[in-house]
Amino acid sequence: MTSGKSNEPGTRRIAIDPVTRVEGHGKITLLLDRDNHIQEARLHITEFRGFEKFIQGRPYWDVPFFVQRLCGICPVSHQLAAAKAVDQLAGVDRLTPTAEKLRRLLHFGQVLQSHALHFFHLSSPDFLFGFGGDPLRRNIVGVLEKYPEIAMQGIKLRKFGQQIIEAITGKRVHGTGTIPGGMNKPLSTDWRDALLTEMRDILQWSEQAVELNARIHATHAEHADFATMPTNYLSLVDKKGELELYHGGLRARYPDGGLIFDQFDYSGYQRILREEVRAWSYLKFPYLLQLGETQGWYRVGPLARVNNCDSITTPRAEAARKQFKAINADNLVHDTLGYHWTRMIEMLHCAESIQILLNDPDITGADLVAEKGDRRHEGIGVIEAPRGTLFHHYQVDDDGIVTRANLIVSTTSNNQAMNESLRIVANRYLDGQEITEALLNHLEVAVRAYDPCLSCATHALGKMPLQVELVDAAGVLIHRLVKNSDGRLSGQDGYLHNG
Amino acid sequence: MTETTGTIFIDGKAVGFMQGQTIMDAALSAQVYIPHLCHYPGLTPSGNCRLCVVEADGRRAAACTTAAKAGQQISNNTAELNAARKVITQMLFVEGNHICPSCEKSGNCKLQAMGYHLGMLEEHYPQFNPRRVLDASHPDILLDRGRCILCGLCVRASHEVDKKNVFAIAGRGADAYLIVNTVSGKLGDSNLDVTDLAANICPVGAIMFKERGYVTPIGERIYDRQHISDVAMHEHVTEQKGDKKR
Numbered sequence A: 001m002t003s004g005k006s007n008e009p010g011t012r013r014i015a016i017d018p019v020t021r022v023e024g025h026g027k028i029t030l031l032l033d034r035d036n037h038i039q040e041a042r043l044h045i046t047e048f049r050g051f052e053k054f055i056q057g058r059p060y061w062d063v064p065f066f067v068q069r070l071c072g073i074c075p076v077s078h079q080l081a082a083a084k085a086v087d088q089l090a091g092v093d094r095l096t097p098t099a100e101k102l103r104r105l106l107h108f109g110q111v112l113q114s115h116a117l118h119f120f121h122l123s124s125p126d127f128l129f130g131f132g133g134d135p136l137r138r139n140i141v142g143v144l145e146k147y148p149e150i151a152m153q154g155i156k157l158r159k160f161g162q163q164i165i166e167a168i169t170g171k172r173v174h175g176t177g178t179i180p181g182g183m184n185k186p187l188s189t190d191w192r193d194a195l196l197t198e199m200r201d202i203l204q205w206s207e208q209a210v211e212l213n214a215r216i217h218a219t220h221a222e223h224a225d226f227a228t229m230p231t232n233y234l235s236l237v238d239k240k241g242e243l244e245l246y247h248g249g250l251r252a253r254y255p256d257g258g259l260i261f262d263q264f265d266y267s268g269y270q271r272i273l274r275e276e277v278r279a280w281s282y283l284k285f286p287y288l289l290q291l292g293e294t295q296g297w298y299r300v301g302p303l304a305r306v307n308n309c310d311s312i313t314t315p316r317a318e319a320a321r322k323q324f325k326a327i328n329a330d331n332l333v334h335d336t337l338g339y340h341w342t343r344m345i346e347m348l349h350c351a352e353s354i355q356i357l358l359n360d361p362d363i364t365g366a367d368l369v370a371e372k373g374d375r376r377h378e379g380i381g382v383i384e385a386p387r388g389t390l391f392h393h394y395q396v397d398d399d400g401i402v403t404r405a406n407l408i409v410s411t412t413s414n415n416q417a418m419n420e421s422l423r424i425v426a427n428r429y430l431d432g433q434e435i436t437e438a439l440l441n442h443l444e445v446a447v448r449a450y451d452p453c454l455s456c457a458t459h460a461l462g463k464m465p466l467q468v469e470l471v472d473a474a475g476v477l478i479h480r481l482v483k484n485s486d487g488r489l490s491g492q493d494g495y496l497h498n499g
Numbered sequence B: 001m002t003e004t005t006g007t008i009f010i011d012g013k014a015v016g017f018m019q020g021q022t023i024m025d026a027a028l029s030a031q032v033y034i035p036h037l038c039h040y041p042g043l044t045p046s047g048n049c050r051l052c053v054v055e056a057d058g059r060r061a062a063a064c065t066t067a068a069k070a071g072q073q074i075s076n077n078t079a080e081l082n083a084a085r086k087v088i089t090q091m092l093f094v095e096g097n098h099i100c101p102s103c104e105k106s107g108n109c110k111l112q113a114m115g116y117h118l119g120m121l122e123e124h125y126p127q128f129n130p131r132r133v134l135d136a137s138h139p140d141i142l143l144d145r146g147r148c149i150l151c152g153l154c155v156r157a158s159h160e161v162d163k164k165n166v167f168a169i170a171g172r173g174a175d176a177y178l179i180v181n182t183v184s185g186k187l188g189d190s191n192l193d194v195t196d197l198a199a200n201i202c203p204v205g206a207i208m209f210k211e212r213g214y215v216t217p218i219g220e221r222i223y224d225r226q227h228i229s230d231v232a233m234h235e236h237v238t239e240q241k242g243d244k245k246r
């Protein structure tokens, strides 16, 4: 809630923040039917509860920084999505080339660092030590000991992304940057040159991370059907249907690859998306209106984006995409663990894109703010955040005060998919009426593939404390297993305190 | 510096003063910093923030309202007084909605700078989370009462310098709040202008220009570059030269 670190001058802060982020406790409930099959799995996430209410009544130009506090890991994504909406509210449709490129660079830096953190720090231990590996070693420290080179690359990749964020926003976390219609400072040539010197390594390590994923896939046949499920996919694509993380039209595909819609202008998102509320969850369940509540759920994020796009603009990532799609003969890949591989393909794309942007003379330009036009009452900003499509929608009154806010965060879009993945994995690994450690581990691996924003709170710890409950058809709790953040297990009475 | 009429001793340092000067003004003229939030050079002191409380001849007194007296022994920069100041600052933080990471004033805010100056690392007390009316009716100026610390600077600036009387503080104690002297109570119906001192003097993010956002990048904001005591000296000197606007 509070930190008052005083590091370098200009970066210190007093952070007093009454919006309490969720404690990093994941809770999964497994509901049995009469035949003791798992009929439903429920992942409970308390994130984003009522956050929109906090935004109501705030001036619109504050919003990008207000929403940054949603998350300690992807604040930049929230800032950028909100900033796009704020531009519209300020009557700006087109940024200056420098401002647009700075925002893209910032976004690539953010996605790169987020993807690096997720794969190397959180997920690589599962793959390098096995899903059932010793929990006390199955963490980044274990990777550092056994595979120091891989761990160091992960740490440096993340740092590179953070440096880009710092260069543009003035801080690694919760900096500034965007203003209505532009950016608040240029990128210095010193920063650009410093970042460019690291490019060779960054590209090479990103490529190696893709290779590592290809190798893991080739050597672990069992991964191919771990929570694999044909689903719909949603993401932005650029005008030519290529991978696009910052700005584009919405595309959705059926599991067979057929288009549900394409190049849909995201400002009309309410015409294609609905959110269903379920009593047991704070997180809503979005679905594609056209397909209805039961059929309309979809996946977002790296797997969705790489499946959805026709190609990738940068050559190395495009080669990696082709290699990935080849595992299912160029059809859509439905492997849930494919999220990790595609995450690394995107990281490579970010690295290549960063190199292009840093070499673009516009990037150090000084023309940062576009002329403001007539104020508008509605703004909608959509971006492909590390975890998937992120929607920010604001309405403001004549005085510039937000009267209504609607956010659909990536994790919300993956809500149904995460529950389905859990159900599949639980059915496969449930043995009798007891939650075993192996089951819990496999459930955790399934959730982690999506990199849910639940991890915002748990990234810092490196491990997600998890509680799994088994409930029979009559609604009676049969068994419970809790894994604490240090990897230790506790049983029936090992209740974790909540928040 | 003009002739002094006497000498006081602040933490042992001899400080000359002129007849009628307050301890605060004498100190600032001699480059001695006494922490303060509600004092602004040239405006009538009000003594309401209590941060400038010093010990003058063994008795606690607000430096901004107490006249300097020859031979006075004053304790200012002591651990005990600074601890008390820190508590006051913490109270100011929790009584209002001071959320630095999402406040545009961050880096330019005296309350935040005071927190750093006094080594405040956490708010310590539970948040009040008050709900106070935000007034966005003025086309160029936003009044966010949630961040108002009731220092009264805007009230005095408007009255004494701008000659407009736009603001007033109503109520007492915990119920006190800033009001706008218009029939509707709305800032939009007042004649407050962006060039008025009252529109520029707020030490926190309660009176702000609209639609700017974080225009000043991190690293270039006032307190990124200067310590709060340097800013205070600068304000003091500027006022002596007769220029009241920052």
Ligand code: SF4
Pocket (backbone or CB within 6 Å): B147, B148, B149, B150, B151, B152, B153, B154, B155, B178, B201, B202, B203, B204, B206, B207
């Ligand atoms: S609005 Fe600002 S200047 Fe006016 S009383 Fe409140 S804190 Fe002081």
Ligand code: NI
Pocket (backbone or CB within 6 Å): A070, A071, A072, A073, A074, A075, A453, A456
């Ligand atoms: Ni997040």
